[in-house]
Amino acid sequence: MPLLRTPPVIFPFFGHRSVTRLRIAGRALRNRPPRWDHDSRLAKMRALASHFASREYAGLPIQLEIRAPSGESSLHAGFTDDEGYLDFDLPLENWAMPRQTEWETICFTWNDGEGAQSAEGYVLAPGEDSDLAVISDIDDTIIETGITGGFRSVLRNWQRILAQMPAERVQVPGSDRFYGALSGGLLPAAAGKHLPATRHPFFYVSSSPWNLFAYLTTFIQSRGLPLGPLELRDWGLNRETFGSASHGRHKVLAMQRLLDFYPDLRFALIGDDTQGDLVAFAQIVLARPDRIAAIFIRQAGEAHSPEEEQAKADIGRAGVPLWLGSEYDMGRQFLDRIGLAHDHEAERIVETVSETGSGSGSGQTE
Known part of the structure; x- marks a missing residue:
């Protein structure tokens, strides 16, 4: 089939909902589903390049079917924008939350010119028994990039960026055990559910492009x-994408949206010191x-800048526990001491922070 006649496919992103709102997005592309089983370096580079050279489908009529906890379903219509994106932010009429956090399913339908097509998507619903959620960065927080030392580091580690499949990427040591402790444990999948959920819901905020959604979720799950x-x-060839200030601004806005979306949850924030996470987190702390x-x-970069030192001081004055360290195994010890690794009583963090002391890798409140 000629390239320009390749039919559009909807690739859903992960959504989330509350009692009163449901949000899910996706993208219509003339691309095949991604493959991560390539062997040769050239095939891997082509596979990754294909995600950035995406062929968007604009103006595609879409229908979204959602199903209430009562079993009643409803349809919602929309169109993809000029870059193929679709974004549904729907009001809900007091939908009950599940007792424990779980993934719910939705369905996109469209006509690709050859007939009716459908794609299943997933929406995270935090459980009633969860009083804590987690927002995590990705690059150099859970996945090593090797580019924290400037341009020379980029040259040394170009294969990580351009020629490695998710299974080949280097995971930040100890992140699986640390995140497992903070998650409150994996919950048994409910009947008919396809994705595993953790007691404390997790959200990931990154400056990476949407083109890497499947790549990153494959890495996380594996x-x-x-x-x-x-x-x-959404990356573009402009200052808004590549300017250093844009990383922090994107993260702050994304975190603010999540705090507004879930007004009854408290959040733990996880990041590193390579892309301004300390400063971004401090802005959230000062406001809320x-x-x-x-x-x-996670300390992965060079000495902290004056702006980062000020951020640490601001976090300390706000009374929010702050851990700084290079090894997540030490972070796990911090979780144990403040009582967060084994239960979901977030209030105990503040009550016991004075007992954690200070120092790199063990907990710090400045």
Whole structure:
């Protein structure tokens, strides 16, 4: 079939919902589903390049079917935008939340010119028994990029970026055990559910492009890390995409949206010191200190800048527990001491922070 006549396919992203709102997005592309089983370096590079050279389908009519906890279904119509994106942000009429966190299913339908097509998507619903959620960065927080040392590091580690499949990428050591402890444990899948959920819902915020959604979720799932909705970016060849300030701005806005979406949850924030996470997290803490249960920063970069030192001071004055360390195994010890590794009583973090002391890798409140 000629390239320009390749039929469109909807690739859903992970969504999430509350009692009153449901949000899910996706993209219509003239691309085949991704494959991660290539052997040769050239095939791997072609596979990754194909995700950035996406062929979008604009103006495609879409229908979204959602099903209430009562079993009643409803249809919602929309169109893809100029870059093929679709985004549904729907009001709900007091939908009950599940007792425990779980993934619910939705369905996109469209006509690709050859007939009716459908694609199943997943929506995370935090459980009633969860009083804590987690927002995590991705690059150099759970997946090593090798580019924290400047341009020379990029040259040394180009294969990680351009020629490695998810199974070949280097996971940050100890992140699976640390995240497993913070997640509250894996819950048994409910009947008919296809994705595993953790007691504490996880969300990932990254400056990576939406083109890498399938790549990143494959990495997360294959390494035993908690699955969760991703907040990524639409990259363009402009200052808004590549300017250093844009990384922090994107993360702050994404975190603010999640805090607004779930006003009854407190959040733990996890990041690293290579892309301004400390400064971004401090902005959230200064605006809403009562909503942040703890902050965890993996130290992977160089000495902290004056702006980062100020951010640490701001977090400390707000009374939010702050862990700084290079090894997640030490972070696990911090979780144990503040009582967060084995239960979901987030209030105990603040009550016991004075007992954690200070120092790199063990917990710090400045």
